[in-house]
Amino acid sequence: MAKPAKNLFDPKSFLAEVGVGKSISKLSKGQNVFAQGDVADAVFYIQEGKIKLTVVSDQGKEAVVGILEPGQFFGEGCLNGHPLRIATTTAMEDSTITRISKKAMIAALESKPKFSHLFMAYLLARNSRIEEDLIDQLFNSSEKRLARLLLLLANFGKEGSPQPIGVNISQETLADMIGATRSRVSFFMNKFRKLGFISYNGKIEVHSSLLNAVLRDKSEIDRED
Template sequence: MGESANASFDPQDFLAKVGRGKTISTYRKDQIVFAQGEVADTIFYIQRGRVKVVVLSDQGKEAVVGILEPGQFFGEGCLNGHSLRISTTTAMEECVITSIMKTAMLTALHSEPKFSELFMAYLLTRNSRIEEDLIDQLFNSSEKRLARLLLLLAHFGKEGSPKPIDIDVSQETLAEMIGTTRSRVSFFMNKFRKLGLISYNGKIEVHNSMLNAVLHDKPEIKRDEETNSA
């Protein structure tokens, strides 16, 4: 029996259950969900865990372009004419992911307004995040970009207290994501710790003082950036 439009349709229930054109899989840490260059005919939705998005250049250089969290879709480029994957996605921890065939996704989008609204909200939020990241790259110092990235990974701005960053994010990955070197990230991280903005206890813990430093652009951050970029 198909999943047709009805008043009781629940988008989250739709994404959480196996159905026509849908499967749910568990991925172990470091397992590839899809690889760059593979045929693109499926959209994915993260129920649990986080996924890293990496792009490989023609010269063989890798660049981390994003970290995806529960509640996010990925691989939706196939809906817009991309026949091949343009990136590689890898589980950063154990993940539960719903995969939806392109035909099933299009059917749901066309027949279920509630699902269409949820997917559109995701696209709008993602585009806003891309614009914010672009502005950061153009106008903010690498130190401030790192601070903002740590705040995002710690879920600042969401309901509840900030969470320790419990995924294995190396300094190399952080450097790639903010467009600087690993040595610069190491320098900034040590500085953040000395200033009491973060702490290490097996996991990176980001304190409220980090948010204040970013919002108010504390002078010591600015002075340090000017000194080290000279």
């Protein structure tokens, strides 16, 4: 006699449903999820849209430190004892996010192994990205940092074909993310377009030739004009 099928737990369905300690919000472009200095009492998961992370120094200088996409968490610092938010998170386009209270998040991690594995995979991937970003800042030119950022935003390296960058990102934001001036980013973007690495069709489209140039030891990216 066949055994009855077990009730399989689906982490993605769990995150898409309202429940104890969980709520779902729809954000308009430009709306903050939380601000730097707010009380850190929940973790968030992006179902749709893109979220920008910015920090402001004591001197009032603002910097963009990340752009998060569907399938990513943010605000997890509350699980590590951070009482206050260290960054501001803002919707770059209309977005849907799940809010999980700190208590509900800890309970899910302790009782649902599949959810724990999903969250652990996210943390490992994010840690690797931070390490890569640090190496990028230390050893690569601002031009190569911009090229790498464009490739990441266009999802090169993930399964499936790269897509046009699905959100309008200003040159000021790109400059903040690579530690360069807007004028330098404008110069590099024009250069990439002339070389056929990118094109504009309402949004920035990144071509595979940019990846090939980055991978070559002596690429057009380092060529002096």
